[in-house]
Structures are given as structure tokens and as C-alpha cells.
Amino acid sequence: MKARLSKWRLFSVVAMLALVLSGCGEPFLSTLQPAGEVAQTQYDLMILATLIMVLVIIVVMVVYMVAIVRFRRKKGDTKIPKQVEGSHTLEIVWTVIPIILLLILAVPTVTATFQLADTKAMDKKDADGNREALVVNVRANLYWWEFEYPDEKIITSQDLVVPTDQKVYFNVTASDVKHSFWIPAAGGKIDTNVDGVNKFFLEFDGKKAEEAGGLFYGKCAELCGPSHALMDFKVKALPKEEFTAWVEDMKNAGEPKPTSDLAQQGQEIFNKKCLSCHAVSPQDGRPESARLAPNLSNFGERSRIAGVLDHNKEELKNWISDPEQYKPGNKMTGTYGNLQEDEIDALAEYLMGLKVQD
Template identity: 40%
Template sequence: MNRWHLWKRIIPLLMVFSLLLTGCSLVGQGSNPIDPKASVAEEQYGLILLSLGIMILVVIVVFVLYFYAIVRYRRKPGDDSIPKQVEGSHKLEIIWTVIPLILLLILAIPSVAITFSQDEDYTEDPEVIQVKAIGHQFWWEFEYSDLEIYTAQDLVLPVNQRVQFELTATDVKHSFWIPGMGGKMDTNPGNINLLYLDTPAEPEVLLGKCAEFCGASHALMDFKVRVVSEEEYDAWVANMQAPTAAVDADVQSGEELFKQNCMSCHAIESGFPGLGPNLKGFADRELVGSYLEMTDENIFKWIKNPQEVKGGSTMPAIPLEDDQFHDIVKYLKTLTLE
């Protein structure tokens, strides 16, 4: 029986710790708000630390007073007297009213200041990269407005650069989030929200994601942010704007099948949007369908049965034979920027 009483105390404690652990994640994965990679995220992280510090201070003070009162004013054995009845204390009431107000001001002033400073509009600034991010079920389209470049899933940006995002969606509400670079913002159909972020000082790859439940494959709606050097970015822009090269003779059958079955939705030149992702530089991407490794087998699975790979996707299955799908895969692997 005594052992059972012990477990009755331990189990709730373990449940509390389990709840706390759900908020933990690995630092260094390029997608964590407590591992900021750029200035906007660093300012927001500073607010997190400030609010956390104030909350910890309040909890400590409350618990110290709580346990002090329990010990100091507990009923002692053999003491049946009635304690002194205290009706109130103006001094204490002023103290526990003023201190919370001071703590709120300490938290509110920098919060309001940073909120307004991060609400600047850089859409007319020629030194800032302009990107329109469009949420689709379940992929991301990126339009580099000043460069007339459309691409999908891989957002390529130079180091140490401010980027002005115009956020919208075509179907349902999504939420654009690059945790390593800053907070999230909703993308709403028929509406444009503005968000600016700064890129890291060093080249690296960050994870972006949709942070608003948007359907069956919401959890698979990730994208990559490739932060590269200025030289590599300029080369990427030049390659994206260059015409797609002609394919070899052994790939032409796949090219014809692609034109007949896929080109009505997917452009292969970066200057054109489409109903589906723009495939310029498709073979250079690391992932298929935003989460599968870029292999011939996974490309085959994706184009043959999209619903099996990503449920709820608007990409339809096309009635082709396996060898024809393999021909299309072979053609798609030629869509590189090199």
C-alpha cells in the first residue's frame, strides 16, 4: 500500500515533466526559434528570454512566500489558540500592486518597440530583395518580383541581406514561417500580408514550413531556405534567367510525354508561373514533394501516384505505362542549372 501511495505522487510529477518536454527540440537544425540565425530572430529571441526571466522570477517569489507562510504560520502541536486576525495591510497591498505593474512595463516597452520596428515596409526600397511567397496545398511558390523569376520549394537568398516578403495564398489559409530567421505570418487567399526578414551572415540551409493547419498533408508542407554567398546567388539568378538547354536524343521521348501531360501545369522556364510548381532547376533540389529524397524511385512514385505520396495534393494521376513514367523521370533529371 505504501508503494502505491508513492507512485500516486510520482506519476503526476512524471506527467508534468512529459508536458514540459513536448516544448523541447534540437538546437542546430536550422528551424528553431531558440537558435536564431539573423537579426530579426535575435530580437524576438531576446523578448522570449526577457519574458521567461520575468516569469521565472515571479514563480520563485511566489513559491518562496508560499512555503514560508506554510512553515512560519503552521499550526503547532498543542496550540489551540486563535491566530491574530489581520484585516489588511496598505503597505503590502501597494507593494504587490506596484511590482506587477513595473514588471509589465519592463516587458511591454521593449515588446511594443520591437513589434513596431519589425513592421516596417520595404517594398519600395531598391536595396531590399522583393519576394512574393504564395501558399498552395501543399507547396510553396516564390516569385522574385524584380527579377521575374518563379520557383518553388527552394528559396535561394544571399547572405546579409534584407528580404521583403509579400505573403498570400491561393486556396486556404497557410502560415509562412522560417523559425531560424524570424516569426511566422499568415498567408490568406485574396489578401497580402507584409513581412521582412534578414538573412544569416554565413551560408547555410534553413528549414521553412507552414505553421497553420491547412489540410491532410499540412505536416509535409516544408521548404528549404538556401542562404548562399553573393557570388553564388548572382550565378543562380543568371542560370535561372537563362533558357533551358535542349536535351539529348535519348531523353526526347520523355520530353514529349512531359509536354503532353505535364506542361499545362508545370513551367520549365523561370519567367512563367503555373498551376503547379515551376520546375526550372528541379533536378538540383534535395527533395521530391518537399520531404522525399531526390531519387529516381521517389520521382517515379510521386508522378505516378501523387495522392499516395502526399494526400490531398491537387496534382492528378496521369494514365501512363511504367516505362513512360521512367522516360519522364529521365527527362526531369536533366532540368539542372549547371
């Protein structure tokens, strides 16, 4: 008996802990702290569905307990209860009520689905023939992300930069296997396919972005290989003026200039070993098939290395020395030959100096 009570106590503690932890989350990563129109709509639908489910559970449990208590056999009672076969009233009730509940859930869900799938605005143009909406082409790769701004003619990788309080439209594809593009705080995931383009939009609320420090996290939400869990990216949500300034800086970024002799050596090594895959200019005019690795034009401004390591020179040297250790299955391993320690040091010095904005 004591052992059984102990098990129930343990179960109760675990259940309460799970309930408490389910409410935890950071504003830059939690679907339960929506940071935009799309996320808020989806959150409201989740709440509605949850309330309906809770209501059904409560009603069923109440009926169940009443039936157990009221109609259980009493001591000494040997009578056979009245046998009832069918009840038109009950059958109508338990048919109509689920239909009503389904309609309550289905109508807003279907309405929201069509609203969130409406991307016609991304093709609208002004009197001068320029597209009015901001469009970003997202390309998923093993295990990194590329973000192309076709109208601005700039490309970046790993860091998606967007304006706040404005709809941002996306064309999402994949270059190798199926992935899934997901920014939990901004909206639900959408698949990135090799043989087609999916379109959708997101919006980042300015106040929510400020609370999150202007930074949200994105992930791949489709199992794609051994480093699937490490396929992260960052979203920098900027006020409109700052975003416009960033775009101009990216457009006007020239060829990177090493700031030291060591960085100069690193650039020479980079040009020999890395330039065939990587680019160091936001204006990368090569076709997608030639863009085999992340664009490094603003590498020195990033907050993480390869999405998983702290952004400092030592971690960068560790990554260059053995990328397979940190991201198994990546396509960088073994493509640039063996580098000596001094070459790695020079290369890291050069890469850490790649910046578009000071």
C-alpha cells in the same frame, strides 16, 4: 505507498527528459538557435518573458512556503490568530510590482514589434528607378510554395534562395486557403491570406548559415488540409556573390534540352500531360491564376521530391505513379491520366535532368 513513490519517480524521469529534450534542436530548424536579426530579436524577447515568469514563480513559491511553515498551527496551540482585514502597504506592493514587470516586458516588445513591421525600405528606389531592396513574392498553395522575384523576373518553387547578411523583404499571399509562412530559424510565422498581402522582412546571418550548411527548413504553420504537415520548403542561404550568380543563371536559363533519347521521350510526354500546369523555365510570364503547379525549372537540383521524398529517380517514379499516397489531398492526383511504366520512367529521366546550375 510504494505505488505512489513509483509514480513520483516516473513523473520525475519524464519531467527531466522533457527538460533535456527541450534543449535539442538543429541549427536549420530550431527557434532556439536564431539565425538572423529577426529571429535573434524574438529570441531575446522570449528569454526576457521567461525570466520574468520564473522570477514571479520563485517569489510566489517562497512566500507560499514561508506562510505554510511559519504560520501553521502548532500542536497544542488553541489560540485564534490575530485577524487582519486589509493592508494598504501590501495592496500597493502587489499592484505596483506587476505594473513594473509588465512595463519591463511591454516596452521592448512594442518597440520590437514596430521595428520588425517596418517594411518601408522595400519601396525605396535608386536614381535609376530600380528598387534597392530584394523583394520576394511568396504564394502558398495546397501543398507547395512558389517564390517569385519580381524585379529579377524569375520564379522558382519549393526552394527559396536568399543572400546572407542582407534584409530580404516578402509579400506573402495564398491562392486557395489560409496558410502560414514560417522559417523557424529565421523568424516567427506570418499568415498567408487569399484576400490580402502581408509584408515583412527576414535576415540570414552568414556565419549561422555556414554552420547550418547553407540550408534552412520552412513549413506551413496553419492547419490547411490533410497534408498540412507535409507542406515544407527549403531555404538556401548563399553569400551575396553566389546569390548574384544564381540570379544570373536563372535569368539566362534557356529551354531545357534532354540529354538522352529517354529524356527526349520524357519531354514529349511532359509537354502533352504536364505543361498546362507546370513550367520548366524560370521566366514564367503567365499570370498567377495560370500557374497551377510548381515551377520545375531547377527540379534536378532540389534535395527533396514534393518536399517529403528522397531526391532520386525511383522516388520520383513512385511520386508520379501515386502522389495521393504521399500527399493526401494534393491537386495533382488524377490530372494527367494513366501512365504506363515506360512512360513514367521516361518522364522521370527528363525531370531529373532539369537543372539551371551544374
